[in-house]
Amino acid sequence: MVFSASGGADFSPRPVEPDPLAGQGGGVDNRPPVAVNGAVDGIHDLGGMQGFGPVVVEPDEPVFHAGWEGRVFALVSFVIGRGLANTDAFRHAIERLPPVLYLTAGYYGRWLAALERLLVEKGVLAPGDVEARLAGRGPSAGAPPPAGAVPARGAMRDVAARPRFAVGDAVVARSIHPAGHTRLPRYVRGKRGVVTRVHPAWVFPDTNAHGLGEHPQYVYSVRFAARELWGDDADARAVVHVDVFEPHLDPHR
């Protein structure tokens, strides 16, 4: 039904920049292309930030707090399920919202703003369509329903190559700051960890979000000691497991 990345569904592919890191480090030539499309070190990458206060729990919370929240959730499900945009592109649309809006709009407020923006970017709606509709004007000036959208089919893929890393391998998360979408959280970049589990391969969000292809990659559960991440004052009896895509890891010798 919904929420699965799909290939071939992006209507506005962006230029592929040569990968400045290709050929370095592990000598892997088949690194996926690098996207150049706006900020990634954004407000959404929250792990380790401070100052947000205590966790506020709402007792007996409803699934949706208002009717529009459920409708926005379902609209996004359709847009992704029908292949009009993929999950990674939708996540990136949220990440590109202005930081103040991100923090103040509420969860489904972020979804609504990101959905509007994405539909315009994909050409499904024309700029100003929503305003015109709010002003009571007639049908959309946008393009007709796009042809060639491929329904989503999940993001797990078979990969012919063997996984580069094995359980027990010492690894270091690459210190990258790409100008596009990525699922490598800031707080592990440059940090050393150990592979504890080799997961299947999935579509690579860093390219798929930008219409640069699926480039499926193995994912590893990497265990980082809290002290490696946060310094010597951190909890000696705490670890953080992060799921890292293969191109974001180097061996640590």
Next chain:
Amino acid sequence: MPDHDHDTPGREALRAEALESLLREKGLIESEAVDAIIRHFEEDVGPMNGARVVARAWADPGYRRRLLEDATRAIAELGFGGPEGEHVVVVENTAGVHNVVVCTLCSCYPWPVLGLPPAWYKDPAYRSRVVREPRAVLAQMGLALEEGVEVRVWDSSAEVRYLVLPERPAGTEVLGEEELAALVTRDAMIGVAKAKRP
């Protein structure tokens, strides 16, 4: 707080309605199907599904083994699966290890067994702090762990979705699966609480 239905429609409600009408006219959605999705997530999926999985694992050692080996398949035995549940990993709490789940980058969560996440799971406070000072966050949320217990935080940063298998409470040896499931809360399966005592 967001505006509510019974008030005058707020900005978001109006924009969402405008967006829905535009997509409907293009033939991309049908309002009945939108209603069906909302109903599905309000009624059919939720922590009651995960509670059945946990209760079965407590009651049946063979199922527990299968669940820890291949959670996606073991969960499918009970009829649960689908989006955001295509690859589930279950992590087990013991006397010496406590697991807790987060998605620091967005809101990844195992929908088929827990439904949609609560607001606090998606808010900055939890996402920012629990990877940095998990013991303090758990204590603030009402779960004081013993000093020697190791805390393992699972950040769902890719497509794996995590479910915590809480410890079976003492004094539940005589209970059946249905009674056991009633002790298993959403928070216990995220790892910010323990299962209830009978």
